[in-house]
Amino acid sequence: MPELPEVETVRRGLLPVMEGQRIDQAQVNRPDLRFALPPNMAARLTGQVVQALRRRSKYILADLSSGETLLIHLGMSGRMLISGTQLAQFHHAHPAPEKHDHVVLTMQSGARVTFNDPRRFGAMDLMPTANWQAHKLLADLGPEPLGNGFNEAYLAHRLENRATPIKSALLDQKVVSGLGNIYVCEVLHRAGIAPTRLAGDLTAQQAAALVPLIRTVLSEAIEAGGSSLRDYRQADGELGYFQHTFRVYDREGQPCPACATPIVRLVQSGRSSFYCPSCQR
DNA sequence: AAGTAGTCCTGAGTGC
DNA sequence: TGCACTCAGGACTACT
Numbered sequence: 259m260p261e262l263p264e265v266e267t268v269r270r271g272l273l274p275v276m277e278g279q280r281i282d283q284a285q286v287n288r289p290d291l292r293f294a295l296p297p298n299m300a301a302r303l304t305g306q307v308v309q310a311l312r313r314r315s316k317y318i319l320a321d322l323s324s325g326e327t328l329l330i331h332l333g334m335s336g337r338m339l340i341s342g343t344q345l346a347q348f349h350h351a352h353p354a355p356e357k358h359d360h361v362v363l364t365m366q367s368g369a370r371v372t373f374n375d376p377r378r379f380g381a382m383d384l385m386p387t388a389n390w391q392a393h394k395l396l397a398d399l400g401p402e403p404l405g406n407g408f409n410e411a412y413l414a415h416r417l418e419n420r421a422t423p424i425k426s427a428l429l430d431q432k433v434v435s436g437l438g439n440i441y442v443c444e445v446l447h448r449a450g451i452a453p454t455r456l457a458g459d460l461t462a463q464q465a466a467a468l469v470p471l472i473r474t475v476l477s478e479a480i481e482a483g484g485s486s487l488r489d490y491r492q493a494d495g496e497l498g499y500f501q502h503t504f505r506v507y508d509r510e511g512q513p514c515p516a517c518a519t520p521i522v523r524l525v526q527s528g529r530s531s532f533y534c535p536s537c538q539r
Numbered sequence: 540a541a542g543t544a545g546t547c548c549t550g551a552g553t554g555c
Numbered sequence: 556t557g558c559a560c561t562c563a564g565g566a567c568t569a570c571t
Contacts, residue, residue, distance in 0.1 A: 261564060292547075292567090316565080334565055335549075358549080377548045379565060395566095422542060431566075438564055487564065507564095527543060530562085 260332045262403065262436030263479035265316045267498060268338050275340050275369045276308045276320065283364040291360060291375060292333060296384040302326060303363065315399050315435035319390060327387040329395065333379030339372045399435040403472050408434055410466035417457040417465050424460065425453035425526050428468075437472065440485060443507045443532050445471050447514075452538040453531040454524075478503070506532040 260268065284303035289295060296302070306322035313319065318338075320328040332338070341352045352370055355362075361373040361382065373382070385393050400416075401407035416433045417424070427433055428442045437445070446453050448471045451464060479485060484498030487508070501508075505515050510523040514534035522535050 264564070292565095331565085333548095334563065375548095376550065377563090377565095379548070420541085426542080429565095440564060485564075528545085529565095 260316065260336070260484070261438035261441050262316060263441070263476055263482075263500065264484035264498065265318060265332065265436075266313055266480050267484040268332070269311060269313045269318050271340065272318070272338060272371065273311055275343060275365060275367070275371060276363075277311045278308065279369075280305065280307045280366040281363050282366045285362040285364075287360050287362070291378050292331075292381045293383070295382055299361075299382070299384065302384055303328065314396055315402065315431065316438075317396065321387050325387055326384045327390050329381070329383045329385065329390075329393060330373070331381040331395070333375060333377060333381065335377040336373065336375035336380035339374060340369060341372070342368050342370045398432050400431060400433050401435065403434050403436050403476055408469065408472075410469050413469055414462050414465040417460055420457035422457055423453060423526055424451055424455050424457045425529075425531050427457035428472075429529070434472070436476070439529050440504070440507045441472075441475055441479065444505060445475050447506045447534060447538060448475065450537055450539065452535075453526060453533050455539075506534060508532065 281303050282305075284300040286295060286300045302324065303322070306324050308320050309323055310321040311318065312321070316331065318330040320330070322328060330338075356374060358374050358376045358378075359372050360375055360378075363371045365371070373380070381395070383393070383395070391397065401412065413434070417427055420427055424446065425442055428437050428445065429439070443453070445468065449464065449468055451460065479500040482498055482500035482503070483496065485500040485504070486497040487501060506521050509521045509532060511520050513519070514521055514537055517534065517536050519534050519536040521532055524531050
């Protein structure tokens with residue numbers, strides 16, 4: 259569900275509630291999400307101060323005063339809901355618990371952060387902060403698309419000789435980390451490249467051109483507070499609005515904004531791709 | 540080794 | 556109103 263811009267938006271929403279704040283109470287309502295939760299998770303969170311709230315790819319990382327880091331992944335349907343802040347209290351206190359509230363953190367301030375995830379593709383784990391990069395879920399991730407390690411030479415090299423469609427290559431978190439189905443579709447439209455083109459068949463110029471486009475699309479989406487389709491919301495409950503600027507995603511049959519040709523949907527490795535058969539070759 | 544299905548899970552939407 | 560079916564923003568595992 260949430261891709262990098264949505265996760266970054268959630269992180270920013272959580273910052274004022276969590277960073278520098280103490281977790282007074284941790285309620286863990288089930289033993290597992292996608293994976294088993296770490297042993298004694300509630301006890302290991304209780305009393306800890308969140309010293310920093312970071313993001314790596316689609317993961318949120320909370321560094322705790324204990325020397326451990328809490329890893330949070332939202333999967334497809336995960337949400338972090340904030341309640342009980344000063345502003346929210348003016349209207350209402352905490353909402354009634356909902357069906358898929360799996361982890362509830364109550365901060366010293368009285369604010370509450372609830373992890374709700376119907377499909378349970380999300381994950382949480384604890385690891386030593388000193389070795390966070392070695393965590394199984396993080397160790398093989400490619401560079402941050404908005405960071406310095408992601409550049410034209412790098413991407414051209416990673417796409418070289420690859421016999422997989424460019425769509426699949428950009429979804430591969432080992433190549434670049436943080437893109438998902440929406441933003442890959444949008445990037446490829448802006449690049450004028452069909453999702454079915456083999457990665458290795460791109461010219462070096464085409465591969466290089468993808469880098470600034472990826473940066474632009476992700477930055478614009480963060481600026482817009484992410485994209486709200488079905489269940490994604492920002493942590494404060496606000497909707498993102500980048501979905502209003504989609505050029506191809508979820509627009510099957512609608513006119514291409516560039517040339518008015520109807521957008522086509524096709525399935526690649528089980529995921530929907532949307533593209534303009536005229537603009538994208 | 541690299542590339543591609545199948546898989547986990549719940550809920551919303553659609554068509555009969 | 557109900558039922559069957561498809562689809563969903565992710566990504567791991569197990570095949571070929």
